[in-house]
Amino acid sequence: MKTMLILTDFSENAFRAAEYGAQIADPLHITRIILYHAFQTVVMGTDLPVSNTQESRQIYLESMENLALQQDRIKPMVPNIPIELVAEDISLPVHIQNFCKHQGVDILVMGVSGRSGLERLLLGSTTSLMITESGVPVLMVPKDTPLGRPMQSIVFATDLKDHSTVPVHQLYEFLDAFPVDIQVLNIAKEKDEKYVVETKEAITNLHNIFEKYNATFDYIKEDHTVEGILDYSNRHHASLLVVVPQQRGFMASLFHNSISKKLAYNSNIPLLSLPPGAIC
The missing domain is CATH 3.40.50.620 (HUPs)
Structure with missing residues (x-):
């Protein structure tokens, strides 16, 4: 394996997944980590996405700042592995398939973000697309996963x-x-x-x-x-x-x-x- 993609929504649970991913990066011979955040701006009061707006630009800048903060937190765990930051105004999980293909992703790491997030992530077509049709291994990390322990x-x-x-x-x-x-x-x-x-x-x-x-x-x-x-x-x-x-x-x-x-x-x-x- 070479490239690890870590999805984040900037929650502590997502950070736990990022930490776990960093922890197993060396044994898996990972040489590149991508920290990825997807957001989608919508027209107020509707479900219609909008793009190329000032709002989208502002959210993008805030997302990149948050990604940089998360990068700072996990970098000491992987000092020799470059970490790339990507934020996109896009809807998941459909886009993630193309992203993984074009970026040569070998494994995708994501956290479990509590009941509401879990229900959105693990139920229905979202899961079918993200998990069964991703084309790469997907590692889901529960929020209480212990860190620093050897694999048993x-x-x-x-x-x-x-x-x-x-x-x-x-x-x-x-x-x-x-x-x-x-x-x-x-x-x-x-x-x-x-x-x-x-x-x-x-x-x-x-x-x-x-x-x-x-x-x-x-x-x-x-x-x-x-x-x-x-x-x-x-x-x-x-x-x-x-x-x-x-x-x-x-x-x-x-x-x-x-x-x-x-x-x-x-x-x-x-x-x-x-x-x-x-x-x-």
């Missing part, structure tokens, strides 16, 4: 659907950067369910993916998914929870209903969403 273990949660699109190159970059215990948590209807041919193939494929990491494989039932994932992650002292939201299946539903909200509300474990891609 990583949990990779899967429902065994679309296993052939796990982006192994991006996954391996994290696993190689943090050589800790790996737990592969399969979301199954029944632990002792008789496997169909496709399920056996998926399990074999996952074993092949994680073979060199000596991962542990476990199962939980779908009935109590959030509680099961969090309980399992806490029992294994997980420092990172990894998912690959497919276009269909349970993992995609993480970002379309209250499951993601519960995960963010009730966990201090960062959640890494990897974009689906072909195994290589």
